[in-house]
Amino acid sequence: MDAQSHPxxxxxxxxxxxxxxxxxxYLSLGEVGLLIEGGTSATAGLIAQQVASLGxxxxxxxxxxxxxxxxxxxxxxxxxxxxxxHLELVAGPKAAAHLASPQALEQFLPADRMIQKxxxxxxxxxxxxxELERHDFRxxxxxxxxxxxxxxxxxxxxxxxxxxxxxxxxAYHAAGQGIAALGDxxxxxxxxxxxxxxxxxxxxxxYLASILRLAQLPARLALLSHNGAVHGELSxxxxxxxxxxxxxxxxxRQRLASGEDQAALCQKEAQWxxxxxxxxxxxxxxxxxxCLCRQSLKSDDLDATLALLAADEGGTxxxxxxxxxxxRG
Ligand SMILES: [Fe+2]
Numbered sequence: 001m002d003a004q005s006h007p008x009x010x011x012x013x014x015x016x017x018x019x020x021x022x023x024x025x026y027l028s029l030g031e032v033g034l035l036i037e038g039g040t041s042a043t044a045g046l047i048a049q050q051v052a053s054l055g056x057x058x059x060x061x062x063x064x065x066x067x068x069x070x071x072x073x074x075x076x077x078x079x080x081x082x083x084x085x086h087l088e089l090v091a092g093p094k095a096a097a098h099l100a101s102p103q104a105l106e107q108f109l110p111a112d113r114m115i116q117k118x119x120x121x122x123x124x125x126x127x128x129x130x131e132l133e134r135h136d137f138r139x140x141x142x143x144x145x146x147x148x149x150x151x152x153x154x155x156x157x158x159x160x161x162x163x164x165x166x167x168x169x170x171a172y173h174a175a176g177q178g179i180a181a182l183g184d185x186x187x188x189x190x191x192x193x194x195x196x197x198x199x200x201x202x203x204x205x206x207y208l209a210s211i212l213r214l215a216q217l218p219a220r221l222a223l224l225s226h227n228g229a230v231h232g233e234l235s236x237x238x239x240x241x242x243x244x245x246x247x248x249x250x251x252x253r254q255r256l257a258s259g260e261d262q263a264a265l266c267q268k269e270a271q272w273x274x275x276x277x278x279x280x281x282x283x284x285x286x287x288x289x290x291c292l293c294r295q296s297l298k299s300d301d302l303d304a305t306l307a308l309l310a311a312d313e314g315g316t317x318x319x320x321x322x323x324x325x326x327x328r329g
Contacts, residue, residue, distance in 0.1 A: 005124065008050045011229050012177065012221065014155070018050040019043045020124070022279055023072060026181060026223050027051070028174065030151025033061035034090075036172060036181045037225055039076030041112050041129055042119040047076055048083055058084045063141070063149060065090040065157070067183025067225055068169040069098050071111030072279060078135040088140040090149060092161060094168035096139040105135055114281050143170070157181075160214060164207025165199045171210075173217050180219040180234050185210050186241035188226055190276045196244035197273055201291040204249065204299045209309050211238050211245075226279060246306070252296045266290050 009017040014029035025037035025047060033056070039047055051058060064080065064087055067073055081087050091099065098104055119125040143149065143159035149172075150156045157172040162185040172181040185207070187199040200207035215238035222230040222237050230237050255265055266289035270282045273289070280288075299305060 005046055008054055009228075011223075012179070014153075015177070015179065016050075016054065017223075017228055018047050019076075020046065021228060022226055024223075024225065024228050025076070026229075027054075027061070028151060028155060028157065028179075029056075029060070030153040030155035032063070032151050034149060034151055034157065035061060035064040035080075036067070036157075036223065037183070038064060038066045038074035039080075040072050040115050040119075041075040041079055042116050042125050044076035044079035044083075047080065059086060061087065063088050063090050063151075065143075065149065065170075065172060066092075066095050067171065067181065067185075068166045069095045069104065070166060070184070071108050072115055073183070073225060074099075074108065074137065075112050075115065077137060078132055079129075081136050082132070089138065090141045090143060091139045092159060092168055092170035093142050093144055094163075095170065096142045098168055099137040099139055104137060108135070108137075111280075111284070114284060115279075118278065118281070160217075162210035162214060164203050164205075164210045165201060167202045167206075169202075169210070171214055173214075173219065175218065177221075178219045179221045179223065180214065180217055181223040182214070183225045185214070186222075186224070186238065187244065188273075188277050188279075189224055189230065189241075191227055191230070193276055195276065196241055197277060198241070198245040198248045198292070199288070200245065200249075200295050201288055202295075204245075204295040204302070205305055205309075208242065208245065208302075208306060211241055212306075212309050214238060215242075226277070242306070246302060248292075249296045249299065249302050252293060253300075256293065256297065262290070262293050266293065 005020050016027040017024050019025040019039055023040050023043050025035050025039045028034045116128050145161045148156050148158045154176050157174050160171045162169045162171045165184045169185050188197040215235045219234035266286050269289040270286035273285050274282045
């Protein structure tokens with residue numbers, strides 16, 4: 001196994017981290033199993049090997065639940081389904097609608113090839129994977145806000161619609177175990193650098209509202225869709241994500257207001273981000289930086305927005321604490 005690959009990491013009772021460090025998926029086991037995250041095509045074979053190394057019959061894994069439909073979060077689904085045809089795909093309503101559209105495959109295929117190329121360049125794949133005859137992204141079960149997936153043995157995962165990173169983003173919470181699977185809703189966290197690159201690609205306001213809302217959930221373990229899990233109070237990590245977003249947004253606006261050319265700024269940002277987050281090509285990261293600039297330019301008073309959002313949520317308790325901490329900076 002290369003540096004990015006690892007044997008299954010046990011995160012708690014009946015909870016494992018699979019895939020690679022940069023592109024993890026999580027396996028939660030009750031009577032039946034659930035994979036959280038759709039992985040990438042490049043990690044599908046590894047995930048199957050990791051499941052086998054746990055001595056688990058694949059039939060026990062009944063579900064695979066998506067956090068959102070970006071290519072690096074759905075790619076393993078068709079390949080795992082080919083191996084395990086019983087696997088049921090679970091997604092939020094917007095993700096299900098997108099995956100049923102003809103654009104889904106058009107957007108997925110080039111992005112997936114780009115991710116495979118990264119794996120090949122890193123020596124994690126021998127070459128591009130053989131093309132599949134069919135990409136089966138059919139969603140079997142749609143979870144709306146507050147709907148749950150009961151795995152048995154007291155393991156119940158509840159879906160929370162968390163738009164902002166993408167409009168279709170969903171996070172999952174296992175109240176009994178105190179675990180929140182956040183997907184990409186808090187951005188790209190690099191634990192080594194202790195740095196968060198905020199990812200409010202679809203909407204800054206929704207991104208903040210989603211973080212404030214989820215900060216209220218009781219949890220002591222956050223499962224992220226890049227770089228693994230974060231231990232500790234969820235509200236503290238959410239505060240960190242909000243603070244990072246606030247700083248990044250203000251910096252982007254200041255740079256643009258001082259006359260920095262947006263295209264040049266995005267190019268510089270893409271180089272910086274690629275240095276610690278080589279999960280997409282510099283060209284793709286450049287495009288994403290353009291999305292961040294657009295969202296930041298639309299939001300001229302982030303602190304007022306944060307105060308309003310906190311007031312919407314009641315402005316008390318955990319949300320109030322998080323909001324007050326962000327205001328202190
Ligand atoms: Fe994403």
